[in-house]
Amino acid sequence: MKKALLLNVINPKIGGVLLRGEKGTAKSLAVRALAQLLPEIEAVAGCPFSCDPERPEELCDLCLSKLARGEKLEVVVKRVPVVELPLGATEDRVVGTLDIERAIKTGEKNFEPGILAAANRGILYIDEVNLLDDHLVDLLLDTAAMGVNYVEREGISFSHPANFVLVGTMNPEEGELRPQLLDRFGLSVEVRGIQDPEERKEVVRRQIAFEEDPEGFVAKWEGKQEILRERVRRAKEILPHVRLGEGMLDLIVRICLDFGVDGHRADIVMHKAALALAAFDGRTEVAEEDVREAAELALPHRRRRQPFEEPGLDQKQLEESLQRWRRPREKKGEGRQDPQDDEDLPSEGGGEKIFESDPPYKVRPFAFPAPDQLPRRETGRRSKARSDSRSGRYVGSVVPKGKVRDLAFDATLRAAAPFQVGRKDRSCGNALVITKYDLREKVREKKVGNLILFVLDASGSMAAEERMKAAKGAVLSLLLDIYQKRDRVGMVVFRGKEAKLVLPPTNSVEMARKYLAELPTGGRTPLAHGLKLGLETIESELRRDRSIVPFLVLITDGRANVSLEGKDPVEEAREVARRIKEVGIRSLVIDTEQEFISLGIVRGICAEMGGNYLKLEDLKAGQIVRAIREVG
Structure with missing residues (x-):
């Protein structure tokens, strides 16, 4: 993690770094601490963009206008800025917008810098980047790639330098980033908690020592900090002189081809990272170990992998790529450079029985007939609409059609500000003059998606004929589709x-997969209990937000033998099924019972639920899409 952050400081053109990992692993702390390692920079005094006076080609319009007037640019020395992007930030706050105060006073339309301006020549840090709206992530990645922020809004046309190191952190349990966005991050690191007991104790000791005496703790480590700071400064000086030979470029291309990465971004990032690694080590020639380490940082989030497959790089496959590259060179007598032994990776060890799942099969996309009680704009991709109520996050404004129901006060001020000089008279004093033509209405969006709730039978009868193995395979196949559509998923x-x-x-389909893999089978069949809890779970979610589209998937053999209230267990299950239909919850029922011993219970429950019925063996791509479409 520290190496990936430092490489981006040495060569910001690498494209940033994504820190993925479980909570409590000091991801955010590491990013904030990075600022202490960075050397101070020279910047134009008073410039909101921290322009570099030594690079006139990158000066902002404000600095260029000063030079045009014959003014001298004063220089100040300052720390490298580390700017954190709040999750609730609007696009206006990020890219910049109209300077309202100046517009009111003078009638002039001037640009008010945003977060991107503050981050120029520094670090832009996004905690929980996977929870940020996709359009904002796209905007940030585009700006980081171009190095310039272009703003066209509210009568303003403005551009300014936006060279920053983009650092994002995320916990995969809270939801994934789209593959297209993952690819835009230069490097990626999987961060896990320390497993060595002695090292964990040292973490505790240092944290307690810092809390008791922060200044003393910082002073204790200042010497090592200075050594590392000087090493980074030296690496930045060496970087322009580092050479990557044709043989190393062959190796980069070979590794990318062997891992089947899409496009050419991986090759380019590996090239830049290898140069930075050599510079960090004080060398002017890229070696094999630099390319290998660059691959370990640049490829894990880009290699082709199946949904739910653990991230990371197959060390055996990487070594095979290196061996294939070495063979012709060894024959020519070149030999290999600085061989490195592979480290043994830790293996995972493993009454009731836990069945593995059948391999997942391709499921045709769900076609939800979404009932639009309320227009909404969702992050799930099956239904897209805009929030029409006053709930949801404020993301923009529009000219209202008819009566204004949700006034966008800031947008209204921006619309009225440029006209204040001409509108004011003595009777107004200092009051703003706002007309009906200035009024703007808020546009809101709600971060919700479709909810797929699995109600899964894990009783002993599911162990017969390996029904649970097949049932897990069915759930995993459906999870593949949910993963691609970014719906929310739950499991009873x-x-x-x-x-x-x-x-x-939750938005984390990966969590559902993990629970599924570890799910034991055994005991009796409380079918009514499962349906009742499924109903209560969905009703609870609907009370929080009526705009979600719930969908219940029941997987069972129907052999209910545990009563809720002392009645017949099967009849109780049918009663709950009728209530599910009355609430309006759409459903799919998958019958795991073998045909030749079928009691027909599951089909009857499905009829009461008003859902669609499928036998487990029929759950294939052609069947599932038709089943879902027929629901409702």
């Missing part, structure tokens, strides 16, 4: 005498 499991919500509704 019933077995023994009760049902449990093992996975509350």
Whole structure:
């Protein structure tokens, strides 16, 4: 993690770094601490963009206008800025907007810099980048790639330098980034908690020492900090002189081809990272170990992998690529440079029985007939609409059609500001004059998507004929589709005498896969309990937000034998199924019972639920799409 951050400081053109990992692993702390390692920079005094006086080709319009007037640019020395992007930031706040105060006083339309301006020549840090709206992530990545922020809004046309190191952190359990966005981050690091007991104790000791005496703690480590700071400064000086030979370029291309990465961005990033690694080591020639380490940082988030496959790079495959590259060179007598032994990767070790799942099969996309009680704009990709209520995040403004229901006060001020000089008279004093033509209405969006709730039978009867193995394969196949559509998913499991919500509704399909893999099978079949808990879970979500589209997927053999209230277990299950239909919850029922011993219970429950019925063996791409379309 530290190496990836430092490489981006040495060569910001690498394209930033994404830190992925479980909570509590000091991802955010590392980014904030990075600022202490960076050497101070010279900047134009009073410039909101921290322009470099030694690079006139990158000066902003304000600095250029000063030079045009014959003014001398004063220089100040300052720390490299580290700017954090709030999750709730609007696009106006990020890119900049109209300077309202100046517009009111003078009637002039001038640019008010945003977060991108403050981050120029520094670090832009986004905590929980996977929770940021996709359009903002796109905007940030585009700007980082171009190095310039172009603003066209509210009668303003403005551009300014925006060279920054983009650092994002995320916890995959809270949802993934789209592959297209992942590819735009130069490097990626998987951060895990320390497993060595002695090292964990040292983490605790240092944290306690810092809390008790922050100044003393910082002073204790200042010497090592200075050594590292000087090493980074020296690497930045060496970087322009580092050479990457044709053989190393062959190796980069070979590795990218062997790992099947899409496009050419991976090759380019590996090239830049290898140069920075050599410079950091004080060398002017890229070696094999630089390319290998660059691959370990640049490829994990780009290599082709199946959904739910753990991130990371196959060290054996990487070594095979290196061996294939070395063979012709060894024959020519070139030999290999600085061989490195592969480190053994830790292996994972593993009454009730836990069944593995059948391999997932391709499922045709769900076609949800979304009932639009309210227009909404969702992050799930099955339904897209804009929030028409006053709930949701304020993302923009529009000219209202008819009565204004949700006034966008800031946008109204911006619309009225340029005309104040001409509108004011003595009777107005200092008051703003706003007409109906200035009024703007808020545009809101809600970060919600479709909710798919699995209600899964894990009772002992599911162990027969390996039904649970096939059922897990079916759920995994459906999760593939949910993963691609970014819907929310939850899981209720019933077995023994009760049902449990093992996975509350979440955006992390990966969490659902993990729970599924570890799910044991055994005990009786409390089917009514499972349906009841599924209904209660969806009703709870609907109370929070009526705009979601819930969908219940029941997977069972129907052999209910545990009562809710002392009645017939099957009849109780049918009663709950009728309530699910009355609430208006759409459903799919997958029958795992073998045809030749079928009791027909599942089909009857499905009829009461008003859902669509499928046998487990029919759950293939052609069947599932038709089943979902027929629902509702």
